[in-house]
Amino acid sequence: xxxxxxxxxxxxxxxxxxxxxxxxxxxxxxxxxxxxxxxxxxxxxxxxxxxxxxxxxxxxxxxxxxxxxxxxxxxxxxxxxxxxxxxxxxxxxxxxxxxxxxxxxxxxxxxxxxxxxxxxxxxxxxxxxxxxxxxxxxxxxxxxxxxxxxxxxxxxxxxxxxxxxxxxxxxxxxxxxxxxxxxxxxxxxxxxxxxxxxxxxxxxxxxxxxxxxxxxxxxxxxxxxxxxxxxxxxxxxxxxxxxxxxxxxxxxxxxxxxxxxxxxxxxxxxxxxxxxxxxxxxxxxxxxxxxxxxxx
Numbered sequence: 444x445x446x447x448x449x450x451x452x453x454x455x456x457x458x459x460x461x462x463x464x465x466x467x468x469x470x471x472x473x474x475x476x477x478x479x480x481x482x483x484x485x486x487x488x489x490x491x492x493x494x495x496x497x498x499x500x501x502x503x504x505x506x507x508x509x510x511x512x513x514x515x516x517x518x519x520x521x522x523x524x525x526x527x528x529x530x531x532x533x534x535x536x537x538x539x540x541x542x543x544x545x546x547x548x549x550x551x552x553x554x555x556x557x558x559x560x561x562x563x564x565x566x567x568x569x570x571x572x573x574x575x576x577x578x579x580x581x582x583x584x585x586x587x588x589x590x591x592x593x594x595x596x597x598x599x600x601x602x603x604x605x606x607x608x609x610x611x612x613x614x615x616x617x618x619x620x621x622x623x624x625x626x627x628x629x630x631x632x633x634x635x636x637x638x639x640x641x642x643x644x645x646x647x648x649x650x651x652x653x654x655x656x657x658x659x660x661x662x663x664x665x666x667x668x669x670x671x672x673x674x675x676x677x678x679x680x681x682x683x684x685x686x687x688x689x690x691x692x693x694x695x696x697x698x699x700x701x702x703x704x705x706x707x708x709x710x711x712x713x714x715x716x717x718x719x720x721x722x723x724x725x726x727x728x729x730x731x732x733x734x735x736x737x738x739x
Contacts, residue, residue, distance in 0.1 A: 478725050483525075486689035502690050504551065507551065522557055524559035524561060528565075529563050529566075534571065562582075563632060566604075566634070570602065584597075593629070597632045600634060608648060628663045635647065635670045640677070646670065669686060692705040
């Protein structure tokens with residue numbers, strides 16, 4: 444079934460949210476990448492306990508069930524892959540507890556009925572030990588892969604406690620980009636925003652401008668990230684940046700209050716502000732559909 448028909452199905456099923464189109468047009472003379480879609484989930488914070496989410500141990504399983512419903516009952520079939528854009532677990536000073544949470548998260552993610560699942564760390568997973576425990580369970584913190592004509596790059600801007608990508612990883616990125624046609628469609632996954640969204644709230648990457656400089660010569664780049672626990676859309680030049688909602692608690696709009704404290708849980712509207720997204724590539728553009736954790 445065509446992508447537009449699947450969006451109609453989601454809307455009629457009461458699952459669909461806002462659809463946001465991100466330009467990533469093909470270049471004349473180059474074949475377009477195949478149409479497909481993936482699901483982005485972010486900031487699950489497995490191990491968190493507190494008033495901002497009294498269902499902290501239930502929200503992730505509910506989200507997984509919602510994704511599996513796309514596979515089992517969704518029009519047009521399930522997603523090609525799922526990507527978790529960081530903060531899989533909630534931070535802890537105890538190395539043994541950190542590994543227990545990572546193990547439990549991996550087991551839960553293993554119940555996704557999707558053929559491929561990609562992971563990347565957030566600072567809650569990796570900053571205290573520079574990604575050591577994370578790598579034991581999920582492998583490299585940065586890597587690249589290709590899917591149906593699109594080149595995907597996973598960048599780590601969290602294992603460095605200083606919130607930098609770092610010289611070595613930028614050199615790796617530069618080399619990777621040199622191997623691609625300049626007009627190839629490229630998607631970057633990262634946890635923190637690469638641009639200075641709200642540096643006082645740690646919503647930035649210290650050398651993000653240098654990363655963006657490396658990406659700028661490529662006209663078809665889109666960035667998907669997490670960290671800020673809300674949907675947000677911005678551009679740096681021609682590069683579109685899209686943040687995802689959290690699966691644990693929402694945070695306030697950038698700079699809207701003195702501190703980035705979690706928004707209060709509303710018993711009358713549980714799971715408000717939480718969700719995940721479907722990202723479709725259709726006719727060389729990205730179509731983003733925001734989905735709730737639990738159908739209203």
